[in-house]
Structure formats: structure tokens, C-alpha cells
Amino acid sequence: MKFSFAHNNLNVTDLDKSLRFYEEALGLKAARTKEASDGSFILAFLTDGVTPHQLELTWLRDWEKDSYDLGDNEFHLAFAVDDMEAAHAKHREMGCICFENEAMGIYFIADPDGYWIEIIPA
Template identity: 60%
Template sequence: MKFDHFNFNVLDLEKSLAFYKEALGLEPVRRKEGDGFTLVYLGDGTGGFALELTWMHGRTEKYDLGEGEFHLALTTADIEAAHKKHEQMGCICFENPAMGIYFIEDPDGYWIEIVPQR
């Protein structure tokens, strides 16, 4: 077994695609249209793992993320530059300086942990 993808359901696909491109440099690697839904898989250009964005056509209610006790994590070679960019975007939602990490929040409320490469 090996990891393939992880899913986030989104309300506004174009807004989410723009966020993930600007904030994390993720680009669509494949797309699937279905009856009432669109799937877009985002990749970082370095491996096979993808973030699947699922857009259910016509949905208007925000998704219930429960207690939000889950997240996706990405590493960066330049944590200072990434932090500065995310600060300018206004998407930092939690910081833990003692651990050297922080979290950003996407348009649907999902948290993404930013971790320095070690």
C-alpha cells in the first residue's frame, strides 16, 4: 500500500483552486466531471500524492468540519518566506513558534500545517 490522495470538499472550486495555487503552489494534475460533482486533484510536482478537491454542484451550505481535529501538512525549504507570504494573504490561523510550525486556513475552514524541511 502507498498513499494516493486526500480529499477536501469545497463550496467554491475556483476560489479554492486559486487559494491552493497562491498559498502552496499546488497545481491541478487531473480532473473528473461526474453527474453533479467535479473532482480536481492537485499535486506539488514532486510526487504522486494529491489533494482531491470535491465540488458538489449546487451545494450552498458550509461543510461541518466537526471539531477540526485533522489537517494536511506540507513542508517548505524556506519557512520564513512561506510565513511572510501567508501573513500577507491573511490566512495564518495558528502559530506554534516553539515547534517552528504554523497553520493556514483555506476558504472552507480546513487547516494546513506548514513545517520546515528537516
């Protein structure tokens, strides 16, 4: 028996805003979407176009709060980038850098729902 990663899920409060963010900040594009027949949810599976791993964004129609409780936000996604300087400049321009660790040569960005994404050199 062998397991392999398929996707990670993040719930989002505004799917369109999140789709725009992930495309602008990380170049991710929706590979496919699925909408419940009753309209209660929409799933968007994002791809980097390189790896088979996907990021699933889930929008729930009946979610009544304007945010999700992310706890201490110790969980995160990590993306390797081939040009840290250009990535850092882009994310600084977007205003989404939320933490930098210069000693380690990494930084984090926050998506519209506050999820942290680690940016590391390739």
C-alpha cells in the same frame, strides 16, 4: 499486499476560489479534473509536482449549505517548506495564518473552507 497513499480529499464550496488559493498559498496545480456527466460534481486532483501524493478537491453541485461542518478541525494536511521565513511572510500577506506555535516552529493556514494546513520546516 502493499498499500501506498494516493490522495486525500477535501470537499469545497467554491472550486475556483479553492484552486486559486492552493496555487497561490502552496504552489499546487491541477493535474487532472473529472466532471460528472450530469454535472453533479467536479473533482480536481492537485499536485505539488514532486511527490506522487495528490489532494482531491470535490465540488458538489447539490450541496445547499455555504460551508462544511469541520467538527473540531483536529484533522489536517501538513506541508514541508524549504524556506519557512518566506512562506510565513507570504501567508501573513495572504491573511490565511490561523494558528502559530512558535515553540515548535510551525504554523497553520486555513483554506477558503476553513480546513487547516500545517506548515513545517523541511
